[in-house]
Amino acid sequence: MKTMKLTELEKRHHRPVEKLYELAEEVYNQLDSGKIPNMKIPLRTKSNIRFVASKGVWKYGAQMGTRSAKKLRGAYMLLRTMYMLDFIKEMIEKNKSSTLREMYYISEAWDMAKFSSQDESNHLAEDLEILTMCMREDLKLRPEEDGARVMGNLTLREQNRKGEKKKINCRDDVGDSGYGIPYNVEKDKIELLDADANFVIAMETGGMFDRLIENGFDEKARCVLVHLKGQPARSTRRFVKRLNEELKLPIVVFTDGDPWSFRIYASVAYGAIKTAHISEYLATPTALFCGITATDILNYELPTDKLNNQDIKALESELTDPRFKDRFWKDEIETMLRIKKKAEQQALAKYGLDYVTDTYLPEKLSEIGIEA
Amino acid sequence: MDSGSIAQRLAKKQKEISVSEFFERNKHILGFDSPTRALITSVKEGVDNSLDVCEEAEILPEVFVQIKRVGRDEFRIVIEDNGPGIVKKQVPHIFGRLLYGSRFHSLRQTRGQQGLGISAAVMYAQLTTGKPSLIRSKVRHRDVAYEVELILDTKKNRPRIIRQDFVVWEKECGTRVELQVRGRYIVGKQSVFEYLKSTAIVNPHARLTFKDPDGRTYVFERASDILPPKTEEIKPHPQGIELGTLLKMAKETKSYKMTAFLQKEFSRISSRVAKETLDKADVPRERVPKRLTLEEAKRILQVVNKIKIMAPPTDCLSPIGERLIKKGLKNVLGDQRPEFYCPPVTREPTVFAGNPFQVEVGIVYGGNLPQDKPIDILRYANRVPLLYQQGACAMASAVEKVDWRRYGLEQRGGHGVPFGPAIVLVHFASTKVPYTSESKEAIANIPKIVKELENGLRVCGRKLGTHMKRKAKKAKTREKFDIVQKILPEIAEKSSKIVKKDVPDIRKTITKIMNVVWIDEEVVFEKRRHKVTVKIYNYTPKGQKLNLHVVVPPEHFDSNTCDPKPKEIKEDGRITWELKRVPSTEIGYATFELFGMDEDEYDETELYISGISPTSVVGAEPLPGDWDLRVKPPTVEEITEEETEEELDYDEVEEELVDEDDEVDGAREEASSAG
Incomplete structure (x- = not known):
């Protein structure tokens, strides 16, 4: 049993180490033959994502960018890449891992290769995922706990850090704040056992999550409530995808009515531009959007705020985003631009605290074909 | 009332217009219109005089200025110099009489011109504070200094002495003025301090000390021990002189003939030019100047403004000079x-x-x-x-x-x-x-x-x-230096450590990234000499040959110190080297020495190149066309860019990736706080 475990561990580590070595070797060989070191990476832009029909998600296309030592920034990034490769190799060998934030602070010791911001180190970690075709977790990098929550009659088995497996019901075994989604939601950590539910409703804001819990919507409508906590972390998206794929639960996304919320839905359903290389792991192509739409703002006469310049820019950018190209989104975006207004989920409280669970959601869910 | 009696009354009034009234009415044009400005003007008049007299006496000026606060808006100004001093008899006139001075009648470059300044300051002092001014002056070889307290008799425009005495003064010679004025002391752009600082820049031969009302002392040290050359008095230059002046001069001259008059009373008129002028103006050469008619004078002026006459002599002017301007600014x-x-x-x-x-x-x-x-x-x-x-x-x-x-x-x-x-x-x-x-x-x-x-x-x-152009080009190249000198060796080391191989030779890569010939100079000051080393770094993949041209001050250039031997040394300081081919990734040198300058007098050489494509050279300009090159230029080989394929810079393609994780919240927060 023990030897078996070791080989598994070895196998899991073998690939990333080899890939990291290859990256360093490429740079080495370029220098050795008198060339200017460079790396080619798919462009992570909205013009370079394509719909992959076989997987039902959006992934990077064929446009490549070059990171070259010819330019100062490119040279710095290549040097940082070498440092990061070296550090990851060391972590793999010592069976350690670090948070992305720790990774950023590790670079303090890298002298001039030090990152200027955590964005930069996060970005490079993603570059390495793309270049090595390994997941961040394989590279021993993890985000901090995100705090996204689940409430509902869902039973799963989680392995805690002592290696013990524990069965948890996400309604009966948890407190009022629900079950916290850990950063690793892969099968070796979490087994999804069973759910007595018709669908999953994934919410943008904590306020709405708490409202639905207080109103007992999970039981009333037989659904699992997930708090996305703004733009959802990878683990939340992965968790939602597994609920959909393994327990066959339809996913409904319920957000504020503003341009940024549209993007939250897009990253859940279509795949985010930033992580398009792993869209097939993270995106749930069948996820449905229930609102709040621009049309809802008009139909339900919701209290609104005026769009500011950044909102308008975001909407205009969405008009050229291939993920929002269908009729529905085009209409909603244009409507919002026309009325120049946005609304929060909690604006529904205008009609009382129960309005969202008694009226709005039942109406909207039946509209998109979900039986509540 | 008939007009005659009005005229008489007016005449009476006109008599009564005194100097003080004139001053009161004109204090704005004299520079005493505001309390702030009056203070500066008073200091300025004193300091200008001090510097003028020191230079006149060929003494390196040492001027002390102090402003003491004696009341809320009353100040005592002290200006003391080490000038030649003023003889007793003249002191009251210079300080106690408007329009009295030594320079009014001369055509010569001096600071003061009309003998108005310091006496105006004395008058301003007595009008605003009622206090007499104190003047102390000592002439060299005298045992004692003459000290006088005086005011200006505004009716007679004459000094009125309040007290006078002889006092012991340890100074060898010099003059001290104390004025008590109403004023306002400020700091900043238009202030006494700023005036003194500005004065120090263009008078590097002067040492200025200033003690402000708070007792702080500022010293502007001397940056040069050489007095500006003494200016000469000159006769007027004929071009542009006014008709009235010409006629007046003709009346007053002692010359008997027009030819002599023009030659003697004007500068730059030779006997040839005098004759040419008179002939062209149709004025007899022998004409007695006193008889010169208006029409004739007009014609003379027309002629002198048309014909070529040498520029007026320059020794009457005292430019600061390029060298001293730089010294003064630096100081x-x-x-x-x-x-x-x-x-x-x-x-x-x-x-x-x-x-x-x-x-x-x-x-x-x-x-x-x-x-x-x-x-x-x-x-x-x-x-x-x-x-x-x-x-x-x-x-x-x-x-x-x-x-x-x-x-x-x-x-x-x-x-x-x-x-x-x-x-x-x-x-x-x-x-x-x-x-x-x-x-x-x-x-x-x-x-x-x-x-x-x-x-x-x-x-x-x-x-x-x-x-600025050179700087911009260098900054761009300096970025590349950062890459090849700092980052690239690190990448080489780090990657070789990961793949466990020897550190690769990166010189070839370096030439591909830089692809320039970098010319830089180093100036070292040693044993009173400037040693200049021009370095030619060949950061291109091929050997490079070029001609180097420099411009140096010829009077300071030591041609024996050149290494290698220049191909050509011109008298005006233009030097040309035909340099040996510098192999790829190596450095070529040219050195020479300059002597007889202070350290801060020389810091940069004008560098030019020829025989190489100028676009691939950083740190030197292409040789200008007027160089008159006698050296055969080598054939120019274009330095070709390798790897010119168009590629997108991955790190430049920045697009909003606000799409995932916490970044959207950040963007939304910004959005909502902006809105």
Whole structure:
């Protein structure tokens, strides 16, 4: 049993180490033959994502960018890449891992290769995922706990850090704040056992999550409530995808009515531009959007705020985003631009605290074909 | 009342207009219109006099200025110099009589001109505080100094002595003036301190000490031990002289013939020119000047303005000189750490209205000078700083007319005072400065003067432009240096460590990234000599051959120290080397030494190259066409760019990736706080 475990561990580590070595070797060989070191990476832009029909998600296309030592920034990034490769190799060998934030602070010791911001180190970690075709977790990098929550009659088995497996019901075994989604939601950590539910409703804001819990919507409508906590972390998206794929639960996304919320839905359903290389792991192509739409703002006469310049820019950018190209989104975006207004989920409280669970959601869910 | 009695009454009144009334009415044109300005003007009049007399006596000036606060708005000004002193008899007249002075009648470049300044200050003092002024002066070889307290009898324009005495004074010679005035002491742009600082810049031979009302002492040390050459008195130049003046001079001359008159009383008129002028003007050569008619005088003026006459003699002017302008600027502005002192420009003297004048310009750039403000214009007339009325001054107009954008400064629309971290110094030297008023704060906008100022500014501006271009190109290349010298070796080391192989030789990669020939110079000051080493770094994949040309001050150049031997050394300091081929990734050298200069007098050499494609050279300019090259230029090989394939820079393609994780929240927060 023990030897078996070791080989598994070895196998899991073998690939990333080899890939990291290859990256360093490429740079080495370029220098050795008198060339200017460079790396080619798919462009992570909205013009370079394509719909992959076989997987039902959006992934990077064929446009490549070059990171070259010819330019100062490119040279710095290549040097940082070498440092990061070296550090990851060391972590793999010592069976350690670090948070992305720790990774950023590790670079303090890298002298001039030090990152200027955590964005930069996060970005490079993603570059390495793309270049090595390994997941961040394989590279021993993890985000901090995100705090996204689940409430509902869902039973799963989680392995805690002592290696013990524990069965948890996400309604009966948890407190009022629900079950916290850990950063690793892969099968070796979490087994999804069973759910007595018709669908999953994934919410943008904590306020709405708490409202639905207080109103007992999970039981009333037989659904699992997930708090996305703004733009959802990878683990939340992965968790939602597994609920959909393994327990066959339809996913409904319920957000504020503003341009940024549209993007939250897009990253859940279509795949985010930033992580398009792993869209097939993270995106749930069948996820449905229930609102709040621009049309809802008009139909339900919701209290609104005026769009500011950044909102308008975001909407205009969405008009050229291939993920929002269908009729529905085009209409909603244009409507919002026309009325120049946005609304929060909690604006529904205008009609009382129960309005969202008694009226709005039942109406909207039946509209998109979900039986509540 | 008939008109006769009105006239009589008026006549009575007219008599009563006293000097004090004249002063009271005209104090704005004399520079005493505000309490702040009155204080500066009083100091200025005293210091100008001190510097003038010291230079006259060939003494290196040492001037002490103190301002003591005696009341809320009352100050006691002390100005003391080490000048030759004034003989007892003259003291009361110089300080207690308006329009009394030694310089009123001479045509000569001096600070003071009309003998109005210091006595006006004395008068201002007594009018505002009622206090007499104290003057103490000692002439060399006297045992005691003469001290007098006096006021100005405003009715008679004569000094009235309150007290006089002989006192012991440890000074060998010198003059001390104490004035008690109503004023306001400020710091900042138009202040006593600023005036003294500006004075120190253009008078590097003077040592100025200032004690402010709070008792703080500032010393502007001397930067040069050489007095400016003594200025000569000259006769008027004929071009541009006024008709009335010509007639008056003809009446007063002792000459009996017109030819002699023109030769003797004017400068630059030879007997040939005198004859030519008279002939062309149809005036008999033998005509007695006193009989010169109006018509004849007119014709003479027409002729002299048409024919070629030598410019007036220049030894009557005392330009500061390119070397001393730079020294003065460095001495006073050193703490601002400017990155560049433009080589100053001293223009050839020229003439307006029969008066010789000369323009000088200096520019200081960068360092701690403010970035986003209009540049400071330091205006000087005969070494006197002008602090007020910049808007009305020809020097400022000229600055505004130049398109500074060409020389790397910001300027909206290409006119107006430019913005940027720069100071422009303009000096106007003349035997007669055409001030707009008696307060002597602005030079009149005379087209010829403005034009000449503009020319001076452009010549100096071009030097700034060259520096800026060179700097921009170097900054770009310096970035590449960072890559090849710091980052690339690290990448090589780190990657070889990961793959466990030897560190690769990166020289070839370096030449591909740089692909330039970098020329840099190093100036070391040792044993009173400047050792200049020009280094030619070949950062291209091939060997490179080129000719190097430098311009050095010929009088300081030691041709025996050149290594390698130059191909050509011209008398004017232009030197050419035909350098050996520098192999790829190696460095070529050319060295030489300069002598007889102070350390800070030389810091940069003009470097030029030929025989190589200039686009691939950084740090030297292509040889200008007027060099008159006698060396055969080697054939130019273009340095070709390798790997020119168009590729997208991954790190430049920045698009909003606000799409995932916490970034959207951040963007939304910004959005909501903006909204």
